[in-house]
Amino acid sequence: MTSERRGVAQGMAAGLLVAIVALAVGLNSDAAGGPTETLGAAVAILGSWIAATVGNVARLRFFDDSGIGAAATGADPLAIRIARAVAQNTLEQAVIAGFAYAALTYVAGSAGTIALLVGCFSLGRVLFWTGYARGAAARAFGFALTFYPSVLALLVVLVRLASARFV
Template identity: 35%
Template sequence: MTKRAVILLGMAAGLIWACAVVYYGLQWTQIGRTDTSPLAASATGLLFPGLVLVALIARLAQRRFFDDAMIDGQTLQGGALIDQRVLSNTIEQTVLAICIWPCATLLSGAVGLPIILGLSFLLARLLFWIGYHLSAPLRSLGFAATFYPTILTALYVLWQFVP
């Protein structure tokens, strides 16, 4: 299978994943038996991207600490370079999530949406990270499964403003 075919397959699977995540997230309007505010739900959902960032930052710090060629801030190499790329992309994805998820939660009243988006983000970022270390084209599923739910959520928000 060619690289492009692997990437396309990952993107298609990520789109299917995204549709399921957003659909089920929008159905989830109550957490347990309590009323949860959309603000509290949004904050809870954004915890998961934060946890991914913690893991990536800790892994890079560990790699630098135990590698004499990088301990003094020298150029990253090998697996650390991949981890840095994953961290950079995860920061970009997190900024998108911060900009979009709370709006969707406030407009929909679906307090489960940011939580399922956050859990999905965590799982997808792990797939991205592992896939990138195995083979660059394999990162496509993790990328798409992170990016597409946020984009679909943004489209949902924009749709709310259409009369």
């Protein structure tokens, strides 16, 4: 196993561990807040991350003479290609998270859980974004901290729905 692959595996494992702890703590919390307010705040934060990454691509294009018209030609400079990759991944992660948060709000209704998941998402995006240019190992923990909480939330929803149906 290459050191890069080992670094990715370590980052992903650490992110999964944090996701499990955050979800367990959240599901056992009694944080105040109704489902509408909680979900509304979560969606606003997800949307803000998408806007920030798309805005970063636009900023880089505007201030780069070779990048300002490169979208049509596909000849983006490296910094813009990296920014586009971060924006694309953020959009993908936000879609998964949005579905997960909405579904979890439906079955659990815990403001504390959603707050912790949004916190993981935001910290994960910061780490992913700042680590992206340094390679896969440098961004793995950030990716995992964004991805695994959403996936685990979806699993919790599916288990709760299945157990409610068959009990």
